[in-house]
Amino acid sequence: MEQETKLLEVKDLTIQYITDESTVHAVNNVSLSVERGKTLGLVGETGAGKTTIALGIIGLIPDPPGKVISGSIKLEGEELVGKKNAFMRGIRGKKISMIFQDPMTALNPIDTVGEQIAEAILLHEKVTVAEAHKKAADVLELVGIPAARFSDYPHQFSGGMKQRVVIAMSLACNPDLLIADEPTTALDVTIQAQVLDMMNNLKSELDTAMIMITHDLGIIAEMCDEVAVIYAGEIVESGGLAHIFDETAHPYTVGLFNSLPGVAAIRDSKRRLSPIPGLMPDPSDLPKGCKFSPRCPFGDETCEKAAQDLIEISPGHLVRCRNWIKPKGEK
């Protein structure tokens, strides 16, 4: 008996941006999966490749200059790589939705918010315009905006409200998977909390799986079931929430946690911030061997020479490191 529990399965995905001057290795052999109704967090600094992975999944890599070089993306078992754009258009908004970082510019200024939501509905469902409008109004209410504001224009909303509209638009057709690319980074902290809260509620109400892209570990802690840490286009550590937070294994992930004020103080009785020295490598000129080794406090010559594969150090917990940090008490 086949048990297709995985909603999304990505295997060895490699994406590059190829220009006359250089080739940017944005995503290097990334594999991840998302189960129905669960939330996967993608953590990493800016430029690590998280957004590219997301765009790759939804088929919006700008081509030229971007290209999916190899790998497979399977949605409910169906291969998405290589599908024509017409097919992907049917997927976007219907099975996989994506929302982006800056709500201020995400909405078309000349259409009412209601029309923009209704547009998503009319694209994927066979309903009349009136029915679509009614459904759009319902979705507005779902995200906490009075249905009466259907005919208002985006400029009449604040940033947080705009993001709610964007979320409404993405959930209007009840997609199986929602990819959220730093949806609250541009918002005030208090608004952030409200929007995340709302997303959590909607997620469980509609049973939507989610990929939450962020550089904020606090958000990961709030919202995610599984986590994947991305560095220089690769997954360096992945596992369940507890694995990442309590049994942090990769030096980079440890460094991320240590970079947080307050968290460092709690964890290791350190009072000072210890940022990770150096910068992420230039994606058009990646180091041979372990990509983190130039900055790694535990790195040695073997690390710099040979690239490292992912090792499963405990069930479901993968690390890309030879010298991975063992949980306290072992060495």
Place this chain on the structure above:
Amino acid sequence: MNKTTAVAAGTSNQLKKRSQFKEVWHRLKRNKLAVISLIVLGLLVLMALFAKQIAPYYYDNQDISVALLAPGENPKFPLGTDNLGRDILSRIIYGAQISLRVGLVAVCISAGVGCILGAIAGYFGGVVDNVIMRIMDVLLAIPGILLAIAIAATLGPGMTNAIISVGISGIPAFARVVRSSVLSVRDMEYIEAAKAINATSARILLRHITPNILAPILVQATLGIANAILQAASLSFLGLGAQPPVPEWGAMISNGRAYLRDYSYMVTMPGIAIMITVFAINLLGDGLRDALDPRLKQ
């Protein structure tokens, strides 16, 4: 640690500091079309500067015995002769002198007056701004070419008056461009910083604001030169600019009108000269606009 310092050094090596000007020039050079237009314009300038040496004949060398020869009919007159037996090629070469002079001087007038007015209006705001911009509005209510015609009619015929007319009619465009640039820059924080250390208004205008508004001015200037040449040609065509026998290209076209049916080259040749010149200027202007655009298109 050795590794980390090596990484830090590596990244700082990549940050080559180029001066802004060199950066723009480098970008412009990469644009092949812009380079071609620069070469063409360079040739035109040479033609204008050395017209007397290059042109086979003087522009008013009349000889009825060789009148109305088609291009190629007589190897001594490669582009043919007009109704008075003057060599069209020579007249076009001399005409380059006139057109380039018109373009540059007129734009100097427009830019000079327009930039000062626009900068004052933008920087000081308030009543000064209002008065200046109202006057600009009046000038702008009259479409450019009509304004030039009206001023030329007032001043009288002749190339110099045509240049002044075209120059004046171009002032509002520069004033607007400069004013809006100054407005967008004026309230930025580094200006506040300059004020905080007691820099005078003039100093602020000169040292801080000017470099940042140079880009739109430069783009407007190339547009202005192209426009000036076309407007001057129109004025000469109407008889308000160049007077015979001056070989301004527009005047040459006007002269050739009566002979359009059978000796069309009298009209087509000078027109092509105008077209090539203005085309090259526009190409350069486009290239400049792209090179000056801080958002590098990749």
Place this chain on the structure above:
Amino acid sequence: MLRYIGKRLLMMIPVLLGVMVFIFLILHFSPGDPARMVLGESATQETVEALREELGLNQPLFIQFFKYIGGVLTGDFGMSYISRAPVIDAILTRYPATLILAGLSVLIMIIVGLPIGIISATRQYSFMDRASTTIALVGVSMPTFWIGMLLVLFFSLRLGWLPVSGFYGPAYWILPAFSIGINSAAIIMRMTRSSMLEVIRSDYIRTARAKGQSERKIVLHHALKNALVPIITIIGIQLGTQLGGAMVTESVFSIPGLGSYMLTAIKSRDYPVVQGGVIFIAATFSMVNLLVDIIYAFIDPRIKAQYKTSRKPKKEAVAQ
């Protein structure tokens, strides 16, 4: 919205007044004596003086000006020095031809320039894009009177399809309309292309794609409508340029419009005609600009909101 229109109409009055002052002054300061122009070189000084008295040219300038303004306010634009007929009649008879030409060229601008600009923008760097941008650049670099003459050369003199000059019917409109239309269409095409290119990089276009919207709808609805504001601005400016350049076009094609009337008047120092013509054109241009601003409001709700600010408080963003 109506209040905005009303305010704008009111603001036009000082501008048009300024135009009148300007044109009045520069005409009266120009060299040459209108009376002498009318009577000719051989006329005696006495006859010229008599005519100057008759035309009121010896009065102080500001009295002449106020008399003129007074007349204008009652629709009297004075008498032509040459024909001694009311200027307003001649203008009203001749203006329609000029306006028809300008209108036709706007049509050509939009029908030719807009679609090519859109296609160029959506297929950036393709052969079609490069070809049309080059052709457009050439089109912008040619003087309109030259284009007109080339058109006459090919279509009238060589092929005989269309008449050379005159304005007796639709066939006569084609060549003149195209001679100014080509130039303007090229400008519109360039503006459309650059405006579309800018808009198509916007985040909301990305959102529309993420919704699964088709490229066609994205280009024609999401992108184009947002790109329209600068395009319409240029259309308005081009219309003004055509009106201003009417003298040139009508000269090439011997069209009996306002332009050729004014050209003759300029050369013969017929001040009232020139003044009247300039005022009419400036007024038309101002109305066109107002129309453009009104159209903005129908395209972009943010602009519409700005216009209404004086009347109602802008709808405040609902507080979190």
